[in-house]
Amino acid sequence: MNRHPVAPRLRPLRVGLVCPYALDAPGGVQQQVLGLGAWLRGAGHDVRVLAPGGLPEEAYGLEESRFTSAGAALGVRYNGSVAPVAPGPLAAARTRRWVAAQAVDLLHVHEPLAPSTSLHALAAARSPVVATFHTATPRSRALRIARNALGGAVDRIDAGVAVSPTAREVVTRHLDRDTVVVPNGLDVAAYAAGPGRPESAPWGPGPRLLFLGRSGEPRKGLDVLLAALPALRRAHPGLEVLVAGPGRQHLPAGCRSLGLVGEDDKRALLRGADVFVAPHTARESFGIVVLEAMAAGVPVVASDLPPFVDLLGGPGHQGEPDGPGGWVFPRRSADGLAAAVSAALAQGRGARTRRAQQLAQRFDWSVVGPQVVEVYDRVLAARSAEGAS
Structure with a gap:
């Protein structure tokens, strides 16, 4: 993105946020759209x-008056999951009407x-467009198709945002476009304080x-x-695993499925x-749950x-399976997971959890929100310069 001088803004922006996934279904992209919208409204934007x-x-x-539904969602396999999307002509027509009616200063599509x-x-x-890429699929068929068949649509993007260097690499490789990295945001204070034992999940003794x-x-x-449970239970009798989220996978004894939980319970x-x-x-581009x-x-x-x-502050010291803000193990290694969990249980809440909370502050909306608005301002300044030339 070209760097243009940004003039002081004389009025709040009217921003259109577009989420491709059903807003009432659980998901990280939906959470980011809602969280960013809340921060923008708090900063005075429409x-x-x-x-x-x-x-x-x-x-x-x-508010309901600020939300428009594109219609019912259909489960479609996308990026290794079943995504609740609206691919049909009716949703396309509703979207065209919404875009024409809102008269936004800028459209931000996820x-x-x-x-x-x-x-x-x-x-x-027709307005300037900022697009955030969340995908981290190294061999993305969808992006390969987009590069070959949707070049015109991609060209409408004035500025691309990637939520992490991993997501940025995928966009560069498949779309041959540069992006700026602006991470996902979080209301950190909402997680740091409050009750620790929801009524919906009574605790066992272990x-x-x-x-x-x-x-x-x-x-x-x-x-x-x-797969790591047998080793963990030998080392930690009475250990219990709580599984929260959608899905019906059979769980062994000592594991409890809580199903989908609300934000407060989570x-x-x-x-x-x-x-x-x-x-x-x-296929994780960021790791909002981490x-x-x-x-x-x-x-x-x-x-x-x-x-x-990256979230945990980088790799640990040589020979240690941990990072400064937590414990890291080789992916797919049940033995590595068991060793890391045992180390975490031995230390409990201490220097690493305090470090993790410090690191999390980098992603508070008070930090991330202004980075997003800076991208908006750059795009609008570039459009203004083009119009004046």
Whole structure:
């Protein structure tokens, strides 16, 4: 993106945020759209949101009058998951009408090439466009198709944002476009304080490990955690595993499925667990669940996916399976996971959890939000300069 001088803004911006996934379904992209919208509104900007599905109960204060549904979502396999998207002509028509009616200063689309509202909005856009890429799929068929068949849509993007260096590398490789890295944001204070034992999950007497995610998706790594259980139980009798999130995977004795939990219960679960485990094996561009655990002050054990290692402050010292803000183990290694969990249980809340909470502050919306607005201002300055020439 060309660097143009940015003049002081004379009025708040009207920003259109577009989410490709059903807003009332759980997901990291949805959370980012809602969280960014809340921060922008708090900063005085006028925010309008378009997405499939309905407005969730926990909408971060988003008013119904500022939300438009593109229609019912359809589960489509995308990026190693089943994504709740709106790919059809009816959603495309609703998106075109919404784009024309909002008269926004700038359109901010998330996952712009997902087969849903973001791609529809990109095709209809007349205002400047910022696009955030969340994907971390090294061999993305969707991005290869986009490069060859959707070149015109990609060219409508004035500025690309990647949520991590991993996501940036994917965009550069498949779309031959540069992006600026602006990480995902989080309301850190909301995780740091509050109750630690939700009524929905009564505790047992032993140590508690917490897994958050879709249990039926292999890339989330629950099978790796379950494979480590025999060794963990020999070392820690009475150990219990709590599994929170959608999915119906059969769990062995000593594991409890809590199903989908609300935001308040999720935060309480994180604060009350003895160790949070993120055993993911692939396709993670950022790791919002790791960041949430860091902010909550629970000891974190994570696989060595680059985004997780970056969040935890980088690799540990040579010969140690840990990072400054937590414990890192080789992905897919049940033995490595068991060793890291044992180390985390031995230390408990201490120097590493304090370090993790310090590191989490880098991603508070008070830090990330202004970075996003700086991208907006650069894009608008570039458009203004083009209009004046």
